Amino acid sequence: MGRTKSNGIILKSLDDADKALQKLCEIESQLESIDNTADEEIAKIKERAAAEGKSLRDQKKALVTSLEAYAAYYREELFKDRKSLERPFGIFGYRKAPDSIRVSKETADLLKQHGFEECLRVKIEPDKEAMLSLTEDSLALVRASRISKEDFFIETKREQVNQDLARQGA
Numbered sequence: 001m002g003r004t005k006s007n008g009i010i011l012k013s014l015d016d017a018d019k020a021l022q023k024l025c026e027i028e029s030q031l032e033s034i035d036n037t038a039d040e041e042i043a044k045i046k047e048r049a050a051a052e053g054k055s056l057r058d059q060k061k062a063l064v065t066s067l068e069a070y071a072a073y074y075r076e077e078l079f080k081d082r083k084s085l086e087r088p089f090g091i092f093g094y095r096k097a098p099d100s101i102r103v104s105k106e107t108a109d110l111l112k113q114h115g116f117e118e119c120l121r122v123k124i125e126p127d128k129e130a131m132l133s134l135t136e137d138s139l140a141l142v143r144a145s146r147i148s149k150e151d152f153f154i155e156t157k158r159e160q161v162n163q164d165l166a167r168q169g170a
Contacts, residue, residue, distance in 0.1 A: 021157075022161060024156050026165070028158060067092055079094065
């Protein structure tokens, strides 16, 4: 079996575990504060960028709309032999968009009725949630098994640490 490298912190008593939990609470509080500050700054930057760029975005939208209207109005003349037009500052024109299908509520039934089963998607898979109610014998019958495990968890209680920090700051 391979050796694992220790992180240097060895806990030997419940007192050590309590101190580790306290330190974990302090770290979580500091990280939360850092993250909150960053989120606030990011929100302000995004808000400022949106405000500064509003008139440019409006101008861009208007220009795109104008070019699209121009291309549609003169389509026969501009795109008689080609799909796009290269100009000194860019290219505009038309591209073939991927085909798509619009269906109605009856389409699946009608596909089946008219023999187009290859156009129907049916996915059969085990419902593991429903299988939780099966007995061990039933699970064995269908070559399945129940897996039970315990996950390690930590729930910090930061209230006390926050109170201690507040007292130290006062």
